[in-house]
Amino acid sequence: MVLQGCGPLKQEEPPAPLAKRLHPGFDISPADFISLIGALPEEIKIRAASRPEYFLELAKKVLEGPEDLLRPVDKTRALPEGYEPKDLVPLKNYPLKLNRSNLTLRAAVLPDLLAMAEAARQGGTALVLSSTYRSYTYQKTIYERNVRNMGNEAADRESAAPGRSQHQLGTAIDFGSITDDFTGTPMEKWLRENAGKYGFSLSYPKGYEEITGYRHESWHYRYIGRHAAEMEREFFGGIQHYLLEFFHNQREYLTRKIAVQ
Numbered sequence: 001m002v003l004q005g006c007g008p009l010k011q012e013e014p015p016a017p018l019a020k021r022l023h024p025g026f027d028i029s030p031a032d033f034i035s036l037i038g039a040l041p042e043e044i045k046i047r048a049a050s051r052p053e054y055f056l057e058l059a060k061k062v063l064e065g066p067e068d069l070l071r072p073v074d075k076t077r078a079l080p081e082g083y084e085p086k087d088l089v090p091l092k093n094y095p096l097k098l099n100r101s102n103l104t105l106r107a108a109v110l111p112d113l114l115a116m117a118e119a120a121r122q123g124g125t126a127l128v129l130s131s132t133y134r135s136y137t138y139q140k141t142i143y144e145r146n147v148r149n150m151g152n153e154a155a156d157r158e159s160a161a162p163g164r165s166q167h168q169l170g171t172a173i174d175f176g177s178i179t180d181d182f183t184g185t186p187m188e189k190w191l192r193e194n195a196g197k198y199g200f201s202l203s204y205p206k207g208y209e210e211i212t213g214y215r216h217e218s219w220h221y222r223y224i225g226r227h228a229a230e231m232e233r234e235f236f237g238g239i240q241h242y243l244l245e246f247f248h249n250q251r252e253y254l255t256r257k258i259a260v261q
């Protein structure tokens with residue numbers, strides 16, 4: 001007996017996109033994934049390629065969070081003069097140790113900051129917040145004072161020009177002394193080991209001055225959210241700059257590829 005229609009049907013068979021998906025949340029095939037991660041530094045690419053499903057799972061959670069938590073602000077990308085977060089909250093109303101009573105941060109940072117401070121306290125380390133949100137105008141004052149005292153080149157290395165500081169985002173925190181003496185203190189060690197669990201990321205790690213544009217600052221953390229911090233740790237070698245670049249370049253593509261089903 002001859003089976004009817006097998007031959008021609010086989011040739012007209014449509015591609016099966018679902019079977020090619022690496023993650024149920026994205027319409028991304030293995031080949032798409034290779035080009036998605038293509039521009040990343042080699043060691044990050046290797047990590048991502050070895051666990052694409054986990055990479056995309058975290059990427060999906062990051063995309064569900066607020067976009068501005070990952071906004072790149074650095075020597076080449078400035079915030080506008082008028083940029084001021086709408087949800088700044090005075091920190092003095094919370095159980096936090098502050099070096100100045102007028103410190104503020106974005107409300108989005110508060111729940112994880114309070115959880116982190118509590119965990120540190122229970123572990124015997126008090127976290128001291130020394131500098132948080134800084135307005136464009138305030139940053140301008142600091143920068144211009146540094147230029148007067150040390151010249152343009154040193155001022156650029158030591159401080160950010162107005163509009164180019166993460167502090168204007170309202171999600172960055174300087175802890176402790178804000179000097180190199182902070183490195184190796186119990187507070188610095190605690191943060192180095194634990195801050196990521198609460199969504200905080202070291203912005204200017206040692207050995208990455210060329211990439212970040214700033215010298216190593218062991219006291220400067222930026223809140224990026226827990227999923228982004230996990231992704232930074234698991235795939236991006238703890239380098240915030242690479243993570244921010246990745247989402248800056250690929251957010252639109254990833255959003256377009258979110259699977260509709």
Ligand SMILES: [Zn+2]
Pocket residue numbers: 167172173174219220221
């Ligand atoms: Zn700082």
